[in-house]
Amino acid sequence: MDLSPQEVDCLRTEAENLEFTLQHLSNRRCLILRQINAAKSTARVLPTETLSTILAFACRQPNLDDIKAQPNLGNHCSRDILRFSHVSSRWRSVAFSIPQLWKIMTIQVHAFLDIQRSADVLALHFRNAKAQPFSLCVCYPLEEGIHINLDPITDILFQEQHSERVAWLELRGWYPRAWLSRISHNFPNLKHIRCDDAAPRNPFLYLNPPDSAPHLTPPNLESLSLSRCLVIIETSWEKITRVNLTSQLIWTCAQILFQCPNLVEFRCTRTFHVTEEEEEPIPEPFIVAIHTFPYLTHIEWGYQSTDWDRAILRHIRLPALKYMSWYSYVYHVDMAGYVASFFDVLSSAQATLEELHLLGQTFWNENQLQQLLSPLKHVHHISLDKGEGNAAGALVSVLTRPGFEGEDNLPSLRALTIGFCLDEWNLHGTENHLSWLSIRVVEMLQNRLTKSSQFVVDIRMDWTEGAQERVRKMIRDGADLKVLDDGEEVEWL
Template sequence: MFSEQVPLLNIHQSTPRRTTLCDKCHNTFVSHTPHPPVPTELLKSCGVPTNIQISETLSFIADEEREIDRYDVEILKLRHAMDCLESEKAEMREKIRDRKGWISALRRIPPEILSQVLQEWSDMDEYDLEVRTQEISAHTLRMSHVSSQWRNVIISLPRLWSRFAVSMEDTIKFRNADDLINLHLERAGSHPLLLHLIVKTKAPPEELFESRLGPHGDSILRTMARALPRCKELYLGVEDEFLLLLEKGLQGSSFPMLESFSDEFTDGHRPWSSSDNQVVSSFCAHLHNAPRLRRLFLASDYLIRTVMLPYGQLTRIHLITLSLTVAKHILQVCTSLSALTVEGLCDPVAPLPVPAVLQNLTYLDFRGCNTDCLTALFQSVTLPSATYLSIDAHLPPHSDFGRTVAWHSETEFISMLERSAAPLQEVHLFFNDVYMTSDRLAKLLPLCPQLTSLEVSVSTRPEDNMEQWAMVPQLLQQLVAEGSSHELSLAPRLAQIDLSERVVLESTALSIAELALRMAESRRLGSDGMQVLKKVRVECVLQSGDKGQTSHMLKDECLVLGTKGLECELILKLEQSAAEEVWELDADEEPLIY
């Protein structure tokens, strides 16, 4: 029976355990209670231990618990030593990191070069600080945290802190936005500012001023108002009641640094609607007195029609929409104008009795203008200094859009070029359902002897089916340098050609492509007085035909020109659906680009 078994101590004899703590000094840790474990057969048996066995086991437990305390003390000593080693190891890593940083390539960059690099990096972003309803982006501040060296260099460059975009179309939720703006304004120092400010809240106008913007938005707007006199470029789209606060921020300074002003509104509506608005008039009085104002980008001609601006000192004007009446006014009073861009010319009126001579105008770009307005415009101007001309002509609203017609303004256009005798270098013509007649087209290139880049895009109606309307073949034919008398060729400085036309017959497209290759080859080598042609791009749209067969006929010739150093691109497209006005490439065909 179990009660007759020998005591536990005598079942197994256990050797004391020795643990070496140090191989160098042979320091060991020896267990003082080498009691044997409980035999497995006893643990699996169903017997009951005797009183002697219980007493003996309790004695073993007491000894082993005291031994555990000894283990804990020793482990604590070892852990402390390990912690010391880990700490010393971490310190050593920091030293290594600091030493590598000290001799790093970035630290060896001279401050003047690092300054230039950081400024180039900054120019990759449009703004240094962007505050919007749901996000804040502070590019410069983030980069200033890279290292103390970078921070010192960045803080020493006020320009990197001077460009702001603040858009408040709802309540601003960021408490620190105003602090960030003030930090950037402080670090910008006296450097002129670029500010893009949009304030368009969804709250009803009858609500209190502060409640419409929220407490943070109200604080931001007041901060921006104080910064207005420091602006060099100002993009503004605000409602009238907010404009009043901005006007107070000027404090009679009248934009002493302002060079560029834009009334930009995100939904396309002009920001100020009533012509008798005293707030608008008061604000624009500061624009009138801005001594350095040179550039205007306006959503409409509203300001030009209703307030006085410093027209005589303006050099660049960009308008989204412009009535011809106001255009005539601009031509008469903006004597220093060098660039004019209009994205929509409307309200045709009689031309000026005597064409305005714009001696300084070098850049003219009219987009999306109907032919009636262009007729009056061409009759009203003389451009003796123009080097860039872009015209996008389409039929007026009352015209029949079901057919292609001759360009009503072509006579006036050619007459303007003749009396201007301008040194045009770039000409871009876009015709939508209009075309130039052969006799007028023949006069275009002789009037542009210094032309270096020509782009013509013609869109005709497939149902017209009149091959003689194709303008591109006529232009290419004129540009072919015949024989050895290259000095007599038209546009001898032409280096880049981009032509596009909707055609109705495969034979016409093939003729255009062959003419393009012939012209490119004739001008490829150049001669005395003739610029070497560098790039030719011709795009044709076929109403029907075998594009694949035509493409293969041209491929070899393109390859030959490509090996001779000319970038030649011929694109043939098939009409997908004339009714839908959609033009696509076949899925299995790629443009011929060599």
């Protein structure tokens, strides 16, 4: 095709324009791609402060004060900060720069565990935690007869530069006497020891005699938690403020109680004697001296022995007590002496006691409960569980009628809980008996709600129709009342 000179010039000009346009579009495309990549990079690279906050939240741990106040917090295993450090080199750099993320470690022992790697990770935790107080939990929930050699972990833990930084040591599922015997002045910052032996052994074999128990000498121990095992503390008992004992000899519990004058919390449950056939005699020192615990605010005692209960109660005074849970097993013939001893303890705590929980197969009557509760002006929650005879009815009657001085018994009461002691009434009680009890409870509620803004009642009882309607009417009239049955709201409200 022949083109004139003018047409050739036009095409040449158009080609030049297209080349310019293509170059412009190419530049524009590159700019757009750079902007997109920059946007992606900005989204991926978080500010260091934000990333630090995310890691701290993801690997958050309860602090030692919370764990001491609520021992079950120590049950949850620590999250592995190493998982987050593997996301990228930058995440690793940030994670390794925050000592708080490395101060707690849990080792879950199992048959296929790489012990050497766990020891290496433990050393890494110690190194990265720097000067932070360190907490170590070793879980060993293996069947009896299976043995795992933990020497590599032991070698790391008992190095002096590591042991001197351990503040919390928890051994779950096992009772390593050799480990515990090595806890000495090389652990100057150890504040809490928890040992829970889950092995299904006969307790009379591993707790008797106490001479076989490991001896510990940490100089600054403050909290001790033992379950199905025993240790002997040879350092100052005066620094120990919290004790939690489970499945122990009654003698051991009493001995520890009276050796710790500065206790703040004392829990003792499921105790027993040296032999199954007879009760252990009460040693003479506990029959002489009265011990005042000026800082004890929380006590739980769970043992079924009239003599030991009375001996403990007779010789303790608790002027700072706020919470008391006492499990007892007392027959009719022993109630007089038991109530007198219990009254002395409650009288010493009358200015501070806020919660009182009476547990166990004890034959309370109205006069005994009236005497027991008369000095208590600040109790806002009382509970009764497993009481024998008409214990629950006696308690409701005492809370309904005036006290010795004409005012209500427990004038600050805001919550009442009555548990399994009502099962016999529900199964075998007559309709008249249930009607009487329901009426007394309603009368008590009407009296209490005229003097307080709210009330919670939790009773395992079949309410009569008449009592249910009276309760519904109180709520319609504006009463702030909650009615529960074993912690669950009743269906008829």
